[in-house]
Amino acid sequence: MPDLLDQPLIFVDLETTGANAQRDRITEVGLVEWDGERMTEWSCLVNPQTAIPPFISQLTGISDAMVAEAPTFAQLAEPLLARLEGRVFVAHNARFDYGFLKNEFQRAGLNFRARVVCTVKLSKKLFPGEYKHNLDAVSARNGLLAEGERHRALTDARLIYQFLVKLKRELPAEQLNAVLEEISRQASLPAGVDPEVIESMPDGHGVYLFYGDSDASLYVGRSSNLKRSVLAHFSGDGRANKALRFHHQITRIDWVSTAGELGALLTEARLLKQLQPLHNPKQRCDEQLCAWRYEPNAEGSAKLELVYAHELDFGRQTNLFGLYGNEREATNTLRKIAEANKLCMMALGLERTSRRAGTPCFGMQIGKCRGACVNKEPMLTHQARACAVLAKLKLNSWPYGGPILVKEQAESSAAVDLHLIDHWRHLGTVNCEEDLPELLEQVGQMPFDLDSYKILNKHLRSLPGLAILRLPGAA
Numbered sequence: 001m002p003d004l005l006d007q008p009l010i011f012v013d014l015e016t017t018g019a020n021a022q023r024d025r026i027t028e029v030g031l032v033e034w035d036g037e038r039m040t041e042w043s044c045l046v047n048p049q050t051a052i053p054p055f056i057s058q059l060t061g062i063s064d065a066m067v068a069e070a071p072t073f074a075q076l077a078e079p080l081l082a083r084l085e086g087r088v089f090v091a092h093n094a095r096f097d098y099g100f101l102k103n104e105f106q107r108a109g110l111n112f113r114a115r116v117v118c119t120v121k122l123s124k125k126l127f128p129g130e131y132k133h134n135l136d137a138v139s140a141r142n143g144l145l146a147e148g149e150r151h152r153a154l155t156d157a158r159l160i161y162q163f164l165v166k167l168k169r170e171l172p173a174e175q176l177n178a179v180l181e182e183i184s185r186q187a188s189l190p191a192g193v194d195p196e197v198i199e200s201m202p203d204g205h206g207v208y209l210f211y212g213d214s215d216a217s218l219y220v221g222r223s224s225n226l227k228r229s230v231l232a233h234f235s236g237d238g239r240a241n242k243a244l245r246f247h248h249q250i251t252r253i254d255w256v257s258t259a260g261e262l263g264a265l266l267t268e269a270r271l272l273k274q275l276q277p278l279h280n281p282k283q284r285c286d287e288q289l290c291a292w293r294y295e296p297n298a299e300g301s302a303k304l305e306l307v308y309a310h311e312l313d314f315g316r317q318t319n320l321f322g323l324y325g326n327e328r329e330a331t332n333t334l335r336k337i338a339e340a341n342k343l344c345m346m347a348l349g350l351e352r353t354s355r356r357a358g359t360p361c362f363g364m365q366i367g368k369c370r371g372a373c374v375n376k377e378p379m380l381t382h383q384a385r386a387c388a389v390l391a392k393l394k395l396n397s398w399p400y401g402g403p404i405l406v407k408e409q410a411e412s413s414a415a416v417d418l419h420l421i422d423h424w425r426h427l428g429t430v431n432c433e434e435d436l437p438e439l440l441e442q443v444g445q446m447p448f449d450l451d452s453y454k455i456l457n458k459h460l461r462s463l464p465g466l467a468i469l470r471l472p473g474a475a
Contacts, residue, residue: 004117004180005168009034010087013156014097015060017048018413020204021099022257025050025414026073027062030153031083032161039161042083043154045070053414060151077108084114088184092135092160094118095203095227102200113196119160121183126167135159142166189234190250201227202257204410205264207271210279211252217275218249222268226255246279258429259410259417260465262455266419266426269451286450290330291320291395296387300379303349306330314448315398315423322393323450339363341389344372347382396457398423403443405436405469406460421460422446424453 011032018024025048033040047070057063091097094116105112123133130141135156139146144162148155167176189195206226210219223229234247258264272283289309296302306327314320324330338345345351346361363369372382403422420427420439427442
């Protein structure tokens, strides 16, 4: 095989509506073609058929009005593919540009693949002592001149071209070719897994899935950067690489792209329960999910009652404490809490009351009860203490009158997810409001789910990019 520098190269830069190759679209393509002696240029605006986010327009200078009359990618696809085919694909952060083009060509019904050189990797390999390797830093260090506006596709493609030409002029050919060969080498993937599948993955949030023979589910993982995380499983670094133990079993890789972290968390929880992957920790069954119900009264005679999620709608209760996988876990946990706080087991209902009046509970006999069982501690006082202790375990009440729609906007993308949530239940996710009616049919139909409750209770108001919308008719 000839050296990479002896092959025809094409320097590529794209402008897009965001960073997610599956959810966002291309707004401009810039190319510099080089055969070692002759250089030609080509660029074109692209109608993304969706709105360009304001922060993207501010960065690139490309507005909705500028692309309104431009061709769509589908119209450009065949002539663009003809320009790219047979050339080494060179780009700065090449996974981004290659992934976008790969997905756009797939949507147009075309297959695109090329050998890829990333000039970010090239800069890091040749200049490991430098801290920054973005295009501005590389240009400044190497005296590259931007011919045009920065963050426009052809301008940036020219800078990438200048960088490689300068390196070819200043470095020994053997050294440069050796580094180019190393950084363009593909990850060592399991036999049968197409490397192009990985290149089609987006860099954003989502969940990835590994499958084995007969499509058996092997592993489900969550990531803020899908492509990077999947590649890391096959990097050869065994220190943090749990998948290496079974990567030879993988025959297929799939993924679900999400707009942000909440969608990834909810999707992972659902798929883990649904698929029960072989190499993930075994998932808990919620059939015996239970909690303590405690209703204080004026007489101080309240006792704890163990209730089950399959009998009672936990999402609509206001007096439940703790969530446990079964009765044994619930009882053992509460006994430890009662002992630590010198609560009376008899008064709580965890120990039978003696038939003989005035008989203390076992805890009082060993100094672990303040005597509510023999009226040494007033029952109302004991009840107040029990309420204070249990308050730390209280299930949060649903703070809305009914179902809500949570809009999750990606941080650097036009991608949006709409999560339908009802009394801590995740009913599903859509990308546009027109698809909501089918999800709304699930209201009141789904069982309470512990994982969804924990995720939503922790993250519903804390994650960036979330907006809570009330549904029409909801209180």
